[in-house]
Amino acid sequence: MLPQTPKNTQPNLFHSQLRDMLDSNDPLIALADTINWEFFDESFAKYYSDEGRPAKPIRLMVGLLLLKQLENLSDENVVLQWKRNPYYQYFCGMTEYVPALPCDATELVKFRQRIGTEGVESIFAMSVALHGKDAQEKQVIIDTTVQEKNITYPTDGKLAIKMIHHLHNIAKEECIQLRRTYVKEIKGHRISLRFFRHPKKIKKARAAMKKLGTIVGILIRDISRNLDEA
Structure with missing residues (x-):
């Protein structure tokens, strides 16, 4: 069923309004007051039918997705943090504090599937x-000091x-027929080098590294001899 965004204009006699208990200078408060939430209600209404169980408010679901992106949270964590953080609740349209989860984390997945890409x-x-x-800067400076690098360290092996x-x-390239290419041996030595840090296999790894150096010397001498004869 088409969700309806709650509009509570009558104050509660027993509880204060959520806005009155929060810091009005908080960035989430300012952001919540700036976003045109009615745009999402009108845009996503076509994805709901008039029958079935009433769905969660669109502002709630959109707000959770925005908070998930802003705070870099998972679906499970953003739902849990919404219960603990009154600023999150105000951002999603609540007028009073709700000491319960807004929805199940799987409902965020279903909502994304409903509205599509x-x-x-x-x-x-x-x-x-x-x-x-500010979002249209041509040049962006990114600090990649702690970012994982897609590199491999130049070990001896x-x-x-x-x-x-x-x-x-x-x-x-020189059309030289080598006496041996050592292709099979290289494959076995490469596997041995993977366990270089294993206490029980370090001797085998060192032997493989030494043998690879010997193969390099044999190939250099073989190629040099054929080039000299040519």
């Missing part, structure tokens, strides 16, 4: 538009294998 993009497009020109491949390419 186009709906999700419209939510984050509005969040970007709220930043105005890796360098030896790289040299062997390079020597194979030289022999292929």
Whole structure:
């Protein structure tokens, strides 16, 4: 069934309004008052039918998705933090504090599936538009000091294998017939090098590294001899 955003205009005699208990200068309060929530109600109403169980308010679901993105939280954590944080509740349209979970985490998945990629993009497009020109900077400076790097460290074993491949390419370009290519041996030595830090296999790894260095020397001498004869 089509969800209805609650509009409680009559004050509660026993509880204070949620807005009165919060700091009006908090960024989430300012952001909640800036977003055009009615736009989402009108845009996503077409994804609901008039029959069935009443759905969760659209502002609640959209607010949870925005909080999830702003705070970098999972579906489970954003639902749990909503229960604990009154600022989250105000952001999602609550007028009074609710000491309960707003929904199950799986309902966020179903809501994203309901509105589709186009709906999700419209939510984050509005969040970007709220930043105005600041969100359209041509140059962005990113600190990647602690970011994981997609690199491999140049260990002796890796360098030896790289040299062997390079020597194979030289022999292929010069049409040199090597006495042995050591392809099968290199594969076995590469596997042994993976366990270099294992206490029981470190001797085998060191032997493999030494053998790779020997293979490099054999290939260099073989290629040099054939080049000299040519």
